[in-house]
Amino acid sequence: MSSPPVKPRRRLSLSSREAIWAYIFLLVPLAFFLFFRLWPALQSFRLSFFSWHVDPEMRNFVGLQYYREMWAEFVAKGPIYRALRNMLYYFVLVVFGQVSIGLISALLLNSVERFRSIFRAIFFAPYVTPAAAVAWVWGWMYSVNFGIFNRLLSDWSDWVTNIGLPWLAIDPQPFLTSPSQALIAVSVVVIWQQVGFQVVIFLAGLQGIPRQFHEAAAIDGANGWQRFWKVTFPLLNPVLVFSLVISTIATLQIFDQVVNINFTDQGGPLGSTLTIALYMYQQAFEKFRIGYAAAVTVLLFAIIMIVTLIQLKLTQREVEY
Amino acid sequence: MVVSSRRFRPGRLFIYLALAVGSIVMAFPFVWMLLSSFKSLREIFRFNFWPQVWTLANYQEVILNTQFPRWFMNSMVVAGISTVSVLFFCSLVGYTLTKLRFPGKEFIFLLILSTLMIPTEMLVIPWYVMATEYGWVNTFWGIAFPGLIPAFGVFLMRQFFQSLPRDLFDAGRVDGVSEFGLYWRVGLPLVGPGLAALGIFNFVGNWNAFLWPLIVAKSPSMRTIPVGVALFSGEAGTAWNLIMASAALAVIPVLIVFFIFQRQIIEGVVLTGVKG
Numbered sequence: 002m003s004s005p006p007v008k009p010r011r012r013l014s015l016s017s018r019e020a021i022w023a024y025i026f027l028l029v030p031l032a033f034f035l036f037f038r039l040w041p042a043l044q045s046f047r048l049s050f051f052s053w054h055v056d057p058e059m060r061n062f063v064g065l066q067y068y069r070e071m072w073a074e075f076v077a078k079g080p081i082y083r084a085l086r087n088m089l090y091y092f093v094l095v096v097f098g099q100v101s102i103g104l105i106s107a108l109l110l111n112s113v114e115r116f117r118s119i120f121r122a123i124f125f126a127p128y129v130t131p132a133a134a135v136a137w138v139w140g141w142m143y144s145v146n147f148g149i150f151n152r153l154l155s156d157w158s159d160w161v162t163n164i165g166l167p168w169l170a171i172d173p174q175p176f177l178t179s180p181s182q183a184l185i186a187v188s189v190v191v192i193w194q195q196v197g198f199q200v201v202i203f204l205a206g207l208q209g210i211p212r213q214f215h216e217a218a219a220i221d222g223a224n225g226w227q228r229f230w231k232v233t234f235p236l237l238n239p240v241l242v243f244s245l246v247i248s249t250i251a252t253l254q255i256f257d258q259v260v261n262i263n264f265t266d267q268g269g270p271l272g273s274t275l276t277i278a279l280y281m282y283q284q285a286f287e288k289f290r291i292g293y294a295a296a297v298t299v300l301l302f303a304i305i306m307i308v309t310l311i312q313l314k315l316t317q318r319e320v321e322y
Numbered sequence: 323m324v325v326s327s328r329r330f331r332p333g334r335l336f337i338y339l340a341l342a343v344g345s346i347v348m349a350f351p352f353v354w355m356l357l358s359s360f361k362s363l364r365e366i367f368r369f370n371f372w373p374q375v376w377t378l379a380n381y382q383e384v385i386l387n388t389q390f391p392r393w394f395m396n397s398m399v400v401a402g403i404s405t406v407s408v409l410f411f412c413s414l415v416g417y418t419l420t421k422l423r424f425p426g427k428e429f430i431f432l433l434i435l436s437t438l439m440i441p442t443e444m445l446v447i448p449w450y451v452m453a454t455e456y457g458w459v460n461t462f463w464g465i466a467f468p469g470l471i472p473a474f475g476v477f478l479m480r481q482f483f484q485s486l487p488r489d490l491f492d493a494g495r496v497d498g499v500s501e502f503g504l505y506w507r508v509g510l511p512l513v514g515p516g517l518a519a520l521g522i523f524n525f526v527g528n529w530n531a532f533l534w535p536l537i538v539a540k541s542p543s544m545r546t547i548p549v550g551v552a553l554f555s556g557e558a559g560t561a562w563n564l565i566m567a568s569a570a571l572a573v574i575p576v577l578i579v580f581f582i583f584q585r586q587i588i589e590g591v592v593l594t595g596v597k598g
């Protein structure tokens with residue numbers, strides 16, 4: 002070390018020197034969080050109370066006007082109503098699908114040793130790929146006239162008709178062009194893309210359960226089914242809560258897939274796949290209703306707050322182990 | 323587990339079968355995309371599994387007739403800048419919050435943690451207002467700035483530094499290592515696995531980012547890959563062969579990165595889940 006071993010006169014005590022260095026290290030990061038996270042979040046609140054103008058001086062206070070508009074639109078079953086209703090549908094389909102398929106896959110993976118990491122990698126791969134690009138692939142597979150799914154359905158129908166079982170035939174499906182099927186079709190894509198995350202989380206959780214617990218239960222005569230519900234499931238609870246929360250929050254923010262899977266009618270048909278995030282985007286960046294869009298994001302923030310608070314409540318209870 | 327595995331051999335076969343079917347479902351969209359990207363437009367509509375004539379014409383068309391190489395470079399630059407920043411600042415904050423003593427530590431940590439609750443959707447409008455005001459639209463800085471220090475990264479690095487003993491740093495201090503040196507030369511080398519996981523995870527996340535780049539990269543030459551591919555595909559109509567080629571160009575690089583760094587990436591996910 003080049004610095005002299007003994008300093009002639011120390012002006013600061015060691016502890017205040019340490020504190021000063023800490024603040025120096027935190028200076029840039031704290032500025033970042035203040036300017037690019039907290040301030041913009043507050044700004045969104047502010048913008049939701051003002052009419053929009055590029056020049057800040059020209060923005061007028063309008064109070065709760067945008068929130069009232071939102072409410073009127075909700076009551077009239079307009080787009081905001083559809084976006085919120087879809088949010089609920091996406092939540093039910095995607096979260097349930099992801100968590101159940103993820104848990105089952107993890108249980109299967111956990112019970113084999115060979116090829117485990119290969120299977121895990123294949124399940125996880127979609128999670129790292131750009132949703133915007135992947136949605137195009139799925140959009141094409143769902144295509145009514147040019148898609149592989151309807152092609153397979155018609156091949157299947159031809160085949161069962163040929164072997165004399167015509168009642169097994171399935172008609173071509175409208176998929177993304179049907180208001181009743183589009184949301185399910187999009188949910189399948191979201192589940193496909195994110196289920197690998199759940200698999201990895203659950204697998205890690207399962208591997209964290211001490212082997213002795215299962216062995217003890219087995220010695221006590223518990224069968225596989227009982228061992229799952231009485232040993233695995235309760236011990237997996239913290240992981241389950243985490244995975245529920247992560248998938249719920251991701252579901253509330255679905256955007257990339259909906260935009261790209263039906264590019265010419267984003268959120269369609271008839272708003273049947275519209276999400277809050279897409280609605281915010283359309284209002285802010287296509288219709289330039291900035292104040293209104295800001296109010297929509299405040300609503301989204303409130304919903305995420307509620308989900309997080311529920312998570313805190315749940316984890317506080319589960320941590321007791 | 324050992325006991326049951328001996329007893330249920332046929333069941334095991336069934337498990338492998340189920341996993342194989344699951345893997346086929348998971349991989350099929352990629353396989354179909356890839357195979358279709360080598361077919362001519364005429365062949366695309368014939369639904370053969372394998373291309374009868376393998377052609378690179380689709381890739382040629384996408385690469386030569388769009389600004390794809392430019393988008394690729396944009397994505398690399400943005401993901402690269404942000405990853406360097408993320409690695410440096412997240413580890414620095416993680417180190418400071420665990421290994422240095424100062425008033426307000428808990429408060430600062432909670433402040434950073436609380437920003438995790440703010441959804442990106444709530445930030446993009448003020449960011450855009452900011453970006454137009456300061457002339458950041460259509461710049462690398464404009465695309466990259468929101469992701470320079472993610473709270474999640476701070477949280478992850480804090481976990482890693484927490485497991486290091488304080489004595490190590492006190493000993494360094496006695497030896498006359500500077501405060502920055504303690505972080506840089508003593509701390510950082512010990513959290514290598516954490517840095518690897520965070521770096522790769524962040525690179526992939528930035529590579530895939532869509533909402534903000536779509537908003538702030540207005541000019542075609544500033545688009546990132548997902549935005550470029552999306553808008554190109556939107557104009558391609560039913561030229562599915564071209565759309566599949568462009569999707570493949572966006573997907574393949576991350577898949578390659580994923581299969582090389584699979585262990586670190588999955589490790590990173592596990593850490594967020596189990597420790598988080």
